Amino acid sequence: MVVAVCAFRLENVRRHLRHNLDQLNGDEYVVLLDRPVTPEAEKVATQVNEAGGTMRILGATRGLSASRNTVLREWADRHVLFVDDDVRLEASAVDAVRAAFRAGAHVVGARLRPPRELRRLPWFLSSGQFHLVGWHRDRGDIKIWGACMGVDADFARRQGLTFDLDLSRTGGNLQSGEDTSFIALMKEAGARECLLPEHAVVHDVDPGRLTLRYLLRRAYWQGRSEARRHQSAAGLRKELTRHRTAPESRCTPLLFCVYGAATAIGVGHGLLLRLRK
Incomplete structure (x- = not known):
């Protein structure tokens, strides 16, 4: 191997x-x-x-x-x-x-x-x-x-x-x-x-990846990638499900909103870029 x-x-x-x-x-x-x-x-x-x-x-x-x-x-x-x-x-x-x-x-x-x-x-x-x-x-x-x-x-x-x-x-x-x-x-x-x-x-x-700035950028790019893979809706649902299933955290609702928004913006930007091609 x-x-x-x-x-x-x-x-x-x-x-x-x-x-x-x-x-x-x-x-x-x-x-x-x-x-x-x-x-x-x-x-x-x-x-x-x-x-x-x-x-x-x-x-x-x-x-x-x-x-x-x-x-x-x-x-x-x-x-x-x-x-x-x-x-x-x-x-x-x-x-x-x-x-x-x-x-x-x-x-x-x-x-x-x-x-x-x-x-x-x-x-x-x-x-x-x-x-x-x-x-x-x-x-x-x-x-x-x-x-x-x-x-x-x-x-x-x-x-x-x-x-x-x-x-x-x-x-x-x-x-x-x-x-x-x-x-x-x-x-x-x-x-x-x-x-x-x-x-x-x-x-x-x-x-450096364990910072809020990096994680939000990563969530945004995840959305961009889902749009590029033509999986915008399914990919966004998958990401939102991940963000809201963290039972050990008392901040889950806030994190769901913040990271979900970053991913949604990435999906939207990705779709716009596809339309311009």
Whole structure:
């Protein structure tokens, strides 16, 4: 199996390198950096290569979908576990993903949880907003998200499936949905899905994402993405349901209104942009 880190932040690649390599058992560890070549990037690439992994600097910022498509193209006959550069793997989760592939799965996902050292969340971030930072709730069902997403690249190649460049997060924009759209296409083509809610990896997101400003921007871009996917009504309903189902928070009605409004504005803006094309 190939563990593919489609990276944008050098500091994350460096921080999680040793830990993630220690969680593997005969797997290939590949880092694709979606940035121009710089002396600092070359230094980190040398560290990755010397530690036993492989790092390639793509030479320009083309977006997350382009990076993932490169992996699908160049490791087309392999099982691939895509992880974000801010994910800390757990050996049991990696073993479970590998076992799921061997049992015949084509798409596999594990639970994404916050770091245990993050003891207290700000009042404006409840479990109703966890999806905005890429966390699943502690209990219940999960969906496959791109931060930890297993894909049978050979199945995808035979079906002619790739990640949508129009939904790709590129640089600083917060567009999303290329991962879940790809998984939906795989399942429509007959892919067998395996969810592993009992196995978790840590999504160690940057503290800057735990601010109200970032979360509102992310909610807005979620709306933009739903409009781009032609799922404006269904996507808005999905988001509103998430925001109003946070039983642990006494601020749920307020959060529902604030984040719901941000998402609705994003949907509206997205629809306007589509009409102008």
